[in-house]
């Protein structure tokens with residue numbers, strides 16, 4: 001009788017998905033059309049970070065975004081609206097998820113990666129409390145930097161200094177660009193994030209985000225000022241690539257709201273016994289536990305290409321630990 005060999009990595013988690021952590025099969029060779037279709041339908045045809053961000057972008061654009069003509073000069077009206085378009089969804093989604101998962105404990109430990117609860121009374125955190133620390137770095141630092149950059153981009157678009165398209169002018173590009181934005185974001189994130197792990201930048205800047213070994217919804221963009229200044233430069237692509245304001249809106253929420261879900265600490269959101277939505281991301285959860293791996297996202301497999309991919313196995317943990325040791329000694 002053969003005994004089933006249990007991967008020791010399994011014991012380090014309350015729950016973790018079976019098998020290697022998934023990567024976008026679009027980049028796999030030989031091509032696997034079935035897997036690609038499954039990957040994209042899984043991302044776009046159910047409640048996920050992508051569809052939630054797209055829905056918020058559409059609602060924000062139709063109901064609240066001032067017309068570009070109004071944004072030709074800097075004036076308090078539209079500028080405050082942009083700030084609120086950042087603050088309100090961030091607070092509702094992160095606050096709502098935090099309340100449901102950690103305060104109300106709506107689904108208990110089901111689909112929760114880490115066994116531990118969030119940290120209270122701990123001197124590493126601003127205000128000695130993980131949640132208040134994360135709220136401050138999100139609503140204070142991240143929202144301020146993001147809003148400043150967006151003001152400049154909308155203003156440039158309104159004045160014809162950035163290429164703006166309409167749906168009627170370029171319907172195909174409109175759709176294609178929408179699908180490329182998450183990939184661009186992943187590419188930008190991989191490289192800026194690797195830079196953040198340079199020992200000097202890490203110590204003074206990125207450590208603020210990594211205080212969160214055990215992450216929660218508010219940890220998503222709980223970043224130091226300098227990290228936010230770098231992280232949100234992703235938006236400046238719209239100064240070069242022809243975009244509609246809706247592209248920028250989607251990019252904004254993808255960059256700001258989707259990390260709330262990927263840091264939620266739970267793989268799925270449950271409504272009674274059914275899985276209602278995809279939330280957390282084991283790929284990034286591993287980054288918070290083991291640091292020197294999975295710098296990017298699963299959307300574009302840079303980590304695989306550059307040898308920093310952690311697939312969730314104990315073997316990968318060993319490799320990551322060895323790499324970390326070599327990096328810091």
Ligand SMILES: [Zn+2]
Pocket residue numbers: 209220263284288
């Ligand atoms: Zn993170």
Ligand SMILES: [Zn+2]
Pocket residue numbers: 193196197206210287
């Ligand atoms: Zn990091």
